[in-house]
Amino acid sequence: MFDFWTGAEELPIWGFLVRAAIVYVYVFTLVKILGQRSMGTISPIDFIFGVIIGDVIGEPLSSGDIPLGGPMAAATLIGAIHVGLSLVALKTPRFRRVIEDEPIILIEKGKILHNAMAKAKVTLESLLMDMRLRSAADLNEIDYAVLEPNGQISVIKKSDYQSLTPKDMVQKPKPKGYPTVLIEDGRVIHANLKKIGTLSWLKEQLKNLGVKDEKELFLLTVDEGGQFYFSKRIK
Structure with missing residues (x-):
């Protein structure tokens, strides 16, 4: 019954599926613990950690006779060490220079x-x-x-x-900020609309943009400066 965990020479397909689900949940949890990191800004230590974790827990997914407990325990220890080093580096600048290169x-x-x-x-x-x-x-x-x-x-x-900025030209343009999605694939996003205006206000804005119905639009956004962007749906 627990062949998916202990391993078996003839592990059934459902055993591989269960292993894959366990590994996915484990990696997902580990990534959440480590925090968000952009792939473009990943450090060499993070890259090495990812390669090791992938190698350790990847083999049981392809070889059914390998027990899953050992690799999972090893991956957990490696993850704990990596998280510990990251926490120490945050609190100790001198140690940070050991695991992170200087510019x-x-x-x-x-x-x-x-x-x-x-x-x-x-x-x-x-x-x-x-x-x-x-x-x-x-x-x-x-x-x-x-x-x-x-x-x-x-x-x-x-x-x-360097590029000339509005400040250099003694100008104060309206802030753009983060654009809010008001219509997506012909549907009004009411949760976002409540933060900005009412449905009647939205219909008035659509009229000003030359749009008869929200179903015509694939996307409608508005930034903090009141600037709209819209793209119609392709029929």
Whole structure:
């Protein structure tokens, strides 16, 4: 009856399905404990942790004769160590430098630091590629380029080449803020509408936008500045 946990040479299909469900719930819980992390900003330690956990608990999903208890216990211990290191790093800046790399300046005041590039093992071709990806192909515009702990290169342009802001032009544009979805796939999202206005107000806004019925729209949003965006449904 508990072959899905203890393992068996001829584990039935339902046993693999139960194992998959257990592993999914375990990984989901572990991710929730670790907190939200963007894949683009994942640290090397997080990457190593993910690879190890995947290897430890992935094998029982493909081999039915391997008991599930051992890998789950090992994965739990590894997860606890990782969470513990993260908590210690948050409270102890000195220890944080042990498990997290410091940013490395690759370009300083427009000058490429060859020694820093050699230390970070960044080639000139790789640096130039990152500059192009960040719309900074002209090195004359670069003030600083920094290799961040997550492996990405951030760029700070010289003041003369930075984008002009409304503040620089002594202007005060309306705030846009976070857009609120009012209509999705032809349906009014009443929970969001209550925070902004009434149904009659929405119908008036639709009339001003030249929309006869909300069912015509695939999406309607409004930002904090009162700016609407809408896209009609494709028939």
